[in-house]
Amino acid sequence: MTGSQQGAAAERTNLVTDIAALRADFPILHQEIYGKPLVYLDSAASAQRPQAVIDAMVAHEQRNHANIHRGVHLLSQRSTDAFEYARDRVRHFLNAPNAREVIFTRGTTESINLVAASFGRMVLGPGDEVLVTRMEHHSNIVPWQLICEQTGARLVPAPITPSGEIDIEAFEQCLTPRTKIVAIVHVSNALGTINPVKELTAKAHAAGATVLLDGAQAAPHLQIDVQDLDCDFYALSGHKMFGPTGIGVLYGKQALLDAMPPYQGGGEMILTVTFEATTYSPLPHKFEAGTPNITGAIGLGATVDYLAGIDLAARQQYEDELLAYATAQLREIPGLRIIGEAAQKASVLSFVLGDIHAHDLGTILDRDGIAVRTGHHCAMPVMDYFGVPATARASFAFYNNRDDVDRLVTGLEHAMELFS
Numbered sequence: 001m002t003g004s005q006q007g008a009a010a011e012r013t014n015l016v017t018d019i020a021a022l023r024a025d026f027p028i029l030h031q032e033i034y035g036k037p038l039v040y041l042d043s044a045a046s047a048q049r050p051q052a053v054i055d056a057m058v059a060h061e062q063r064n065h066a067n068i069h070r071g072v073h074l075l076s077q078r079s080t081d082a083f084e085y086a087r088d089r090v091r092h093f094l095n096a097p098n099a100r101e102v103i104f105t106r107g108t109t110e111s112i113n114l115v116a117a118s119f120g121r122m123v124l125g126p127g128d129e130v131l132v133t134r135m136e137h138h139s140n141i142v143p144w145q146l147i148c149e150q151t152g153a154r155l156v157p158a159p160i161t162p163s164g165e166i167d168i169e170a171f172e173q174c175l176t177p178r179t180k181i182v183a184i185v186h187v188s189n190a191l192g193t194i195n196p197v198k199e200l201t202a203k204a205h206a207a208g209a210t211v212l213l214d215g216a217q218a219a220p221h222l223q224i225d226v227q228d229l230d231c232d233f234y235a236l237s238g239h240k241m242f243g244p245t246g247i248g249v250l251y252g253k254q255a256l257l258d259a260m261p262p263y264q265g266g267g268e269m270i271l272t273v274t275f276e277a278t279t280y281s282p283l284p285h286k287f288e289a290g291t292p293n294i295t296g297a298i299g300l301g302a303t304v305d306y307l308a309g310i311d312l313a314a315r316q317q318y319e320d321e322l323l324a325y326a327t328a329q330l331r332e333i334p335g336l337r338i339i340g341e342a343a344q345k346a347s348v349l350s351f352v353l354g355d356i357h358a359h360d361l362g363t364i365l366d367r368d369g370i371a372v373r374t375g376h377h378c379a380m381p382v383m384d385y386f387g388v389p390a391t392a393r394a395s396f397a398f399y400n401n402r403d404d405v406d407r408l409v410t411g412l413e414h415a416m417e418l419f420s
């Protein structure tokens with residue numbers, strides 16, 4: 001074994017496999033809400049952060065903060081090093097070939113807007129098509145609508161099935177020589193469906209389209225390997241994967257990012273400026289105008305380090321078993337309809353309960369100390385498809401357990417009593 005192989009083997013043997021014990025790492029979970037222990041089932045909206053991530057951010061603020069990429073002084077150098085270290089950790093997390101291909105953004109929403117505004121404007125013209133699916137979050141619909149309006153292109157939604165999966169045959173039929181961009185959610189926030197994005201990417205590429213994957217809900221649960229997926233762009237948010245808010249990532253293949261015009265202008269993204277002509281910084285800085293969320297990026301780097309210390313196979317098995325347990329428990333409740341029953345799902349249970357409005361349900365559960373999200377989950381076309389205005393959604397992370405599920409079931413029974 002080479003030295004680095006020995007190092008990797010040692011790293012693997014030290015991985016945390018006792019997933020249930022990780023709950024202790026999340027201080028926010030250990031509190032009472034209205035006098036009852038908190039049950040946090042809203043991680044798909046925003047996941048909680050482990051102490052290690054909070055500590056990394058506090059340490060940066062207390063000892064190292066200064067602006068990056070510009071100071072000769074020590075604090076600026078420390079900040080810059082920590083920021084670029086975080087970029088490299090994210091590169092590793094995504095298995096991106098090069099840190100130049102990792103752009104820090106505000107989150108998934110900004111990452112998709114960046115691609116739509118820069119790449120979309122560059123390649124789209126009248127009659128061209130952008131293909132999405134009917135299960136997209138609004139942030140993978142509206143940026144495309146905006147750029148379609150400006151370029152004369154058309155947004156095409158690929159159909160889904162009653163179980164909440166992409167209809168692959170119909171998807172293939174939607175791919176035409178006019179399809180320039182295909183934008184697909186990796187894991188649906190409203191249904192929990194894990195889409196076969198590698199297969200869909202290959203089909204889109206065969207049709208000559210460029211592919212963006214929305215990984216907001218995949219990054220907290222799945223192994224992401226952008227080289228294996230062969231996607232052209234991948235977007236994610238720090239706060240969905242146990243990191244801070246206000247920071248996210250756009251991965252893009254270097255050849256595409258190099259060809260694309262800047263998204264925003266300002267400091268940091270330029271090499272030289274005169275009133276006659278401006279030249280731009282090389283990647284990734286060309287797409288990072290202005291002072292970024294430095295502490296957020298450092299927190300995201302610490303998040304990736306934290307996740308790298310956990311055995312992913314053990315974590316996924318734990319999450320799959322918890323989802324199966326929760327699904328079985330909820331199916332026992334009379335009048336409860338689960339929305340989204342795909343064969344491959346990740347940690348999301350959307351449901352409606354009899355005639356009880358989702359918001360009423362959410363309010364009753366809250367009084368029992370149980371946090372779920374209710375509403376359309378920023379995926380109104382999905383709600384339309386299933387013929388419901390809203391659902392209640394319990395979303396899980398590895399820090400949840402069967403007690404949380406049992407409390408949810410008791411809370412739902414309580415709500416039924418109140419409404420009977």
Ligand code: 7TS
Pocket residue numbers: 044045046106107108109110137139140185187188189190214216217237373377378
């Ligand atoms: N894409 C998906 C699949 C999402 O679930 C979300 C947020 C976004 C994009 C946008 O992410 P942001 O970090 O830029 O806001 N989804 C949710 C949700 O399900 N509940 O609240 C936000």
